[in-house]
Amino acid sequence: MFSNKDRFKEAFLKRLESMCGKGFEESTKRDQYHTLGNMIREYISSKWIGTNELYRSENKKQVYYLSIEFLLGRLLGQNLLNLGIKDMVEEGLSELDIRLSEIEECEPDPALGNGGLGRLAACFLDSLATLNLPGHGYGIRYKHGLFDQKIVDGYQVELPEQWLRHGNVWEVRKPDEAVEISFWGTIETNYANNGLSFKHVGAEKVLAVPYDMPVVGYHVDTVNTLRLWNAEPSSFGPNQDVLSYKRDTEAITDFLYPDDTHDEGKILRLKQQYFLVSSSIQRIIASYKKENQNVRELHHSVAIHINDTHPALAVPELMRILIDVEGLTWDEAWDVTTNTLSYTNHTILSEALEKWPIYLFKPLLPRIFMIIEEINERFCAELWDRYPGEWERIEHMAIIAHDLVKMAHLAIVGSSSINGVAKIHSDILKNREMKSFYEIYPHKFNNKTNGITHRRWLLKANPELTELIKEAIGDEWVKQPEKLLDLKRHVYNPALKEQFAAVKRKRKEILAKKIADKNGIIVDIDSIFDVQVKRLHAYKRQLLNVLHIMYLYNRIKEDPKYTIQPRTFIFGAKASPTYYYAKKVIKLIHSLAEKVNNDPRVSQVIKVVFMENYRVSLAEDIFPAADVSEQISTASKEASGTGNMKFMMNGALTVGTLDGANIEIMEAIGKENIFTFGLTAGEVLKYEENGRYRSMEYYHHDLRIRQVVDQLTNGFYAEDEGEFGAIADSLLVQNDQYFVLRDFASYIDVQEKVGTAYQHTDNWLEQALINISHSGYFSSDRTIREYAENIWNIEPVGVRM
Incomplete structure (x- = not known):
């Protein structure tokens, strides 16, 4: 039934009628999804049975x-891709006036x-x-x-x-x-x-x-x-x-x-x-x-x-x-x-x-x-x-x-x-x-x-980039991802850079439309898409990101001459239902977004977006569109991370601490192609051993810190001054367990470097392509x-x- 397009269409229409008890014209998208899914599972079954029999016999x-x-x-799109029948099925459905992408949306x-x-x-x-x-x-x-x-x-x-x-x-x-x-x-x-x-x-x-x-x-x-x-x-x-x-x-x-x-x-x-x-x-x-x-x-x-x-x-x-x-x-x-x-x-x-x-x-x-x-x-x-x-x-x-x-x-x-x-x-x-x-x-x-599977996070999530890479270096890398290194020879090619920029822009347009549809926020496609998507946890330091945006808001409001490269800050995260602090950070992100996005002047240069219900299918839209990957956990606390690899594979540049796999990414691509900041793991461990860190000193000696921390409890972001008291207490009363204030100045400095670097378009594109070329090492095929x-x-x- 998948041997060619015409046989597929015939089998699909017959199966839909027999499964759903209705004609094609009366069928819903969900009917069509279930029909196609059952056909694919049936197609898989012979290979599944054969694999189990082979394991038994050998x-x-x-x-x-x-x-x-x-x-x-x-799994629908991924199974079609892995089986090698996606293009044929997509073409057959198209002739029936069905879009595969719409059917996929019916899958939970x-x-x-x-x-x-x-x-x-x-x-x-x-x-x-x-x-x-x-x-x-x-x-x-x-x-x-x-x-x-x-x-x-x-x-x-x-x-x-x-x-x-x-x-x-x-x-x-x-x-x-x-x-x-x-x-x-x-x-x-x-x-x-x-x-x-x-x-x-x-x-x-x-x-x-x-x-x-x-x-x-x-x-x-x-x-x-x-x-x-x-x-x-x-x-x-x-x-x-x-x-x-x-x-x-x-x-x-x-x-x-x-x-x-x-x-x-x-x-x-x-x-x-x-x-x-x-x-x-x-x-x-x-x-x-x-x-x-x-x-x-x-x-x-x-x-x-x-x-x-x-x-x-x-x-x-x-x-x-x-x-x-x-x-x-x-x-x-x-x-x-x-x-x-x-x-x-x-x-x-x-x-x-x-x-x-x-x-x-x-x-x-x-x-x-x-x-x-x-x-x-x-x-x-x-x-x-x-x-x-x-x-x-x-x-x-x-x-x-x-x-x-x-x-x-x-x-x-x-x-x-x-x-x-x-x-x-x-x-x-x-x-x-x-x-x-x-x-x-x-x-x-x-x-x-x-490692991560490039079949999900590049081939499926970013087909435009996949085709561009194939045009540049062939398709051997699909089976042997380490051969993505061949792309490094082409990163200075003006035509390739121009094509990559077009691919990135298209993916940003797709995400921007989703943001407009879901959040009602219009974002600037030409701004830096600065993304932090991961589980909400204190050690991952979404708070550091938020405090930096609060600082930017203050700076823009106070200094009419201050200019920055426009930036869209995108968050996605679930907090554990009982994790009070993490849920307060989510509320703070939204309170900050409301102030930033509704300010006539500030919203011209920065926007803040929180994407609800972060999940795999949403991630497949986010990673290809990102310009900047936020990997800012307290050094020594993030075991590895895999989001850093997905961003890298899709041509985003990392802003990160020397933590987890960030270090190995830096070693692969070179220090000049990543933005690092903050304490090292050794410095964090030393602070923890000797107990000499005093967050209050940073609060008193850095006016930028004092202003944003005070704004947590002075009613600036909430009528109830106690709304974000737990966050302020974590920084001052509980002595800032994850060294947010210690790394704050370093984080501001590196973010300014990011803004400047993005303005040098040619160099930025080269750095992005270098990241992609080295991402093959971080394939889960190597790990397995x-x-x-x-x-x-x-x-x-x-x-x-």
């Missing part, structure tokens, strides 16, 4: 990537992630399939995802995200592969001739039902699987409160990151995490045993990867199954577990290194807690042998201490590999945050700098090859063209 090692987040984005954009963690997981799946590597994702099928962000009077309001309202054309429910998960209850220990056995009695059973989605490789036959688990009632006991049990069960897969400010929310999060790992590992082992008899050899055929600490319960769960179900001894099970599991650390922020109170953990997961206790006892005994009498060191490294279970420690001890996601991040882990573990496990620690070779030990399967 029986080579496979990797299973466990992640609490998978931020996929819309599921918020099954909060930001970089989930988008990275999605990029990795794309690369695994494209490189013909046997690797699959395991996650949770959240009914409502994160949340749908609405802005009401400048405040963030969270609404349930309804991505499943009209079904999901890409998923296949597999009830025959459902497994049971046990919560609560007690453990009976039985002694017999063959040793101890454990029985979980009085448990509350939950059914985990898998929904499989195909992951299509680019122009290859490989189709891997993303399996998302849904929680459903298992069986009802005679005295059970049926409604309460049903409600509690379905809550497990209702929302990503439920509110954990109270014990009820903490229990729900912990349930989610165990639900993910138990269902996944049960099925992984069941699948393994279909082709292999000896579970002691599991690690030769299976690699299980823990994406951040959320799936760290994979360690005790794999031990439980190997000991309680498969009958291995502790030492046998531990050998298999530690050789099967690997762990990526994504942060050094203490709040993200999860710790669970024992009083919640033990009753909910009694057998798992017993196993963690045993792991901890044995680990502490090893530490005692190594460091006799060093109680403080052992206490610091223990998996259980101070009535808390430390998930990062559990993941480190129970894995064969621990990697950071940028060179500086991995070095901080080894030299500071996890130094004590690195000293005893130096062989486990390594770095894997993050490193994981495959150095951690998972997996190889491409089958011969494919």
